Amino acid sequence: IGSPCTNVLADNLSQAAIIDAVKHGRTVVQLRGAFDAFAEMTMKTQSGSDAEIGDEVDGVDHIAITAHVTGGDGDIVQLFRNGTKVDQATVSGSDYSTQFDRAPTGDLERYRLEVIGKDTAEPIVITSHIWVKGVPPAGGCRTTGGAASSGVLCVLALLVLRRRRK
Numbered sequence: 001i002g003s004p005c006t007n008v009l010a011d012n013l014s015q016a017a018i019i020d021a022v023k024h025g026r027t028v029v030q031l032r033g034a035f036d037a038f039a040e041m042t043m044k045t046q047s048g049s050d051a052e053i054g055d056e057v058d059g060v061d062h063i064a065i066t067a068h069v070t071g072g073d074g075d076i077v078q079l080f081r082n083g084t085k086v087d088q089a090t091v092s093g094s095d096y097s098t099q100f101d102r103a104p105t106g107d108l109e110r111y112r113l114e115v116i117g118k119d120t121a122e123p124i125v126i127t128s129h130i131w132v133k134g135v136p137p138a139g140g141c142r143t144t145g146g147a148a149s150s151g152v153l154c155v156l157a158l159l160v161l162r163r164r165r166k
Contacts, residue, residue, distance in 0.1 A: 056133065071094055080113070086100075113127045
């Protein structure tokens, strides 16, 4: 498997700061070692500042995630939402950035990055998450349902069928 390297994004090098960063999910793992590509992920907050890995972002009506990959020319950077890959881009150059845009669902969502090695087609870098509790676009539909919305749809379908029969 190699010699994985866990990078901890701590405020300083004190033991307390490192433990706090790990507790808050501020980590990036290079699966084969420190020589692999490195990925950073930020997201714009409602105020326009940058949230980092481990942060929670509330109240945004647009999700703009920036992936910054160094040392990964030819690799693929993938964006995951709640454990499912939702987007990807091919890294071009040794210092590459791209933006992934998503619409919030209104539910609590978690986003992370993976870098897939060009020579292995396997993950070589995995980040922890940025948590998002966004606001769905006005007038739009939510992309996730759930039991409550399924029940409403069933009631509406029954009402439509009942009206047709009369």
